[in-house]
Amino acid sequence: MSATGTFDDAALPPLGADEIACDVLVIGAGTVGMAIALRLQGEGRQVLVIDRKGVAAEASGGNAGALAFTDIMPLAAPGIMRKVPRWLFDPLGPLAIAPGYLPRIAPWLYHFWRASWRDRVKKNTAAQAALMDLSIIETDAMLTAAGASSMVRSDGVLHLYESEAEFAASQPGWQARADHGIEFEHLHGARSIAQLQPGLSASLVAATFLPAWKTVSDPMQLTLALARRVVDLGGCLRRAQALALAPEAEGICVRLSDQRRLVAQRVVIAAGAWSHHLARTLGERIPLETERGYNTTLPVGAFDLRRQLTFDGHGFVVTPLTCGVRVGGAVELAGLDAPANFDRAAVLLAKAKRFMPGLATEGGTQWMGFRPSLPDTLPAIGPAARDARVVYAFGHGHLGLTQAAATARLIADILSSRPSAIDLAPFCPQRFARAA
Ligand SMILES: Cc1cc2nc3c(=O)[nH]c(=O)nc-3n(C[C@H](O)[C@H](O)[C@H](O)COP(=O)(O)OP(=O)(O)OC[C@H]3O[C@@H](n4cnc5c(N)ncnc54)[C@H](O)[C@@H]3O)c2cc1C
Incomplete structure (x- = not known):
């Protein structure tokens, strides 16, 4: 981030000593995490995004760039x-x-x-079609919000x-x-x-x-554009690695790899293919x-x-x-x-x-x-079983770029207790535990 607060690089500054409490913490700065951060920050929440590597440093940076609606x-x-x-x-x-x-x-x-x-x-095809219909609408809105329609x-x-x-x-x-x-x-x-x-x-x-x-035109550049807009709206992006989550009375405590503890009122896990490791620290086994x-x-x-x-x-x-x-x-x-x-x-x-x-x-x-x-080709979008202050947003498989904006809309619906834009039951993170 430059001195003016403009996000201009995929690398992230480390989390500062005074930045260990926040309203909403998003773990993961891939396209899904950045779309969520943009949506929530745009709705007036105060968002901190952490990533252990940087913006679009994993699947989101090098994918095939299809909005495969x-x-x-x-x-x-x-x-x-x-x-x-x-x-x-x-x-x-x-x-x-x-x-x-x-x-x-x-x-x-x-x-x-x-x-x-x-x-x-x-x-599952019907559920995927519903998510895609929402994706068409929400992707347009997200690109407009990020000034990235071109x-x-x-x-x-x-x-x-x-x-x-x-x-x-x-x-x-x-x-x-x-x-x-x-x-x-x-x-x-x-x-x-x-x-x-x-x-x-x-x-x-x-x-x-x-x-x-x-x-x-380039999935890396698109995700960077989302990140820049998050920062322009007052959101914060920092480099840090989450190791474990623990629900406490004062908020969700997130243990970081440098042994610090970050306290957030709400946490969104959007850590891509590593998300199940964090869910596991809350006692959930999700077959990611x-x-x-x-x-x-x-x-x-x-x-x-x-x-x-x-x-x-x-x-x-x-x-x-x-x-x-x-x-x-x-x-x-x-x-x-x-x-x-x-x-x-x-x-x-x-x-x-x-x-x-x-x-x-x-x-x-x-x-x-x-x-x-996830085995049924649908993402996990919904609250953690142990504590609804933690919400999951991962498992988009081949379609994370395509469905990032719709996922952001659904996460915003959950966090603000609004009726959901589409039926969330097929995306319930606990659906495999019930089926086992
Ligand atoms: C070859 C290929 C082609 C693809 N083509 C397309 C396509 O054309 N269209 C499409 O829609 N999708 C496509 N995809 C899928 C798409 O890339 C993914 O679904 C999407 O990028 C997932 O985004 P994400 O934000 O969930 O995860 P990621 O982009 O993986 O981001 C997760 C982030 O979380 C961070 N993280 C992980 N653990 C922690 C932790 N403990 N603490 C802090 N940070 C952490 C990581 O560093 C990473 O930056 C493709 C994928 C591949 C591999």
């Missing part, structure tokens, strides 16, 4: 568990489980399996298929979207695809275009896992990209950003501690080159990020 289908589809052996034995495939991590992730996979039952998929591209996304069989297999998902009023257009043949994106391989025979999908994802950001001009492209069969997307062309995706279930395996980023880049022959693959920067994922 039409992405309402849960990851756990009926019959998906039959694919688990393939995930174990194809370490560089679009979805992989590190074999040594299987025992650790077994409880998450159990809930994932249950979420794949047909009736649950239907219910950071959004509204040119849709193109899902691409290598065969008519692959296209046919995608139809149930499109039907489910149509049932929720989502508009799309199917395209067949290289010539009609080329009208929306020239320069693709002729092996891509079909596509689906979704006009309502948007992308941001990380779906690690990889990408490579190529220099500006690496391809004449007209809009975001999605290669569903291979689990990666290609996004036009102001900082370059970002190629990546994939899911690796290997936990928070295993070192990154950047061969995965290289594999995705090689695949992209196959489908985009003119892609200049030199000079890229590789990145790995930790998606915070």
Whole structure:
């Protein structure tokens, strides 16, 4: 922060000696935490945000930049568990489980399996659609509040298929979207695809275009814009690591890694893939896992990209950003501690080159990020079981950028005891404890 109080850098000043009491404490300065801070500060609360690293230092800084409002289908589809052996034995495939991590992730996979039952998929899709409808409205409002509306591209996304069989297999998902009023257009043949994106391989025979999908110009810059606005409105952003929470009469006591104690009247846990560690200190076990994802950001001009492209069969997307062309995706279930395996980023880049022959693959920067994922593809938004002064806002998986503004609205509703904008039951943080 500069002397004028303007936030101008992703790094954060350390928490001062006199800053250990606050109204609302937000733990985590990713896009979700910053959206919440902006909303609450805008509603007149006094907000302190702490992050152990900085603004957008984890998943929020390097993601694919999609405002994927039409992405309402849960990851756990009926019959998906039959694919688990393939995930174990194809370490560089679009979805992989590190074999040594299987025992650790077994409880998450159990809930994932249950979420794949047909009736649950239907219910979860409806809940996701409701959250997406709210996201469309609240994202616009958030961008306006942050003066960041120009950071959004509204040119849709193109899902691409290598065969008519692959296209046919995608139809149930499109039907489910149509049932929720989502508009799309199917395209067949290289010539009609080329009208929306020239320069693709002729092996891509079909596509689906979704006009309502948007992308941001750079997810890191967008989150920084939110942070700057929070500070302009009088909010405070500091570097500190929370270790444990304890409800006391005077407020929620948060033990920090430097052994200081911070006292807040309300605490929002928005610590991404690490949030369950903090919930655990309140006695709750929440089956949060990380779906690690990889990408490579190529220099500006690496391809004449007209809009975001999605290669569903291979689990990666290609996004036009102001900082370059970002190629990546994939899911690796290997936990928070295993070192990154950047061969995965290289594999995705090689695949992209196959489908985009003119892609200049030199000079890229590789990145790995930790998606915070719950087994049913829905986030946890709601009070902690032990003390309602603590509220959870995490587990957005592949959709944290997309759903940050809607989550902020719902958290603000909870903290001010207003009726919630949408039914919160599907997002109840305790839903897995009840289902166990
Ligand atoms: C490859 C990839 C592509 C993606 N593409 C998209 C996309 O196109 N669209 C989309 O909507 N989503 C996408 N996502 C998902 C999206 O990035 C995440 O859902 C989102 O960034 C999560 O935001 P968050 O604020 O919850 O978590 P994070 O961004 O991870 O932020 C959490 C913050 O909490 C801090 N923290 C953690 N523990 C503590 C502690 N104890 N004390 C203090 N601070 C702490 C961390 O330092 C971190 O800064 C993608 C993810 C990946 C990996």
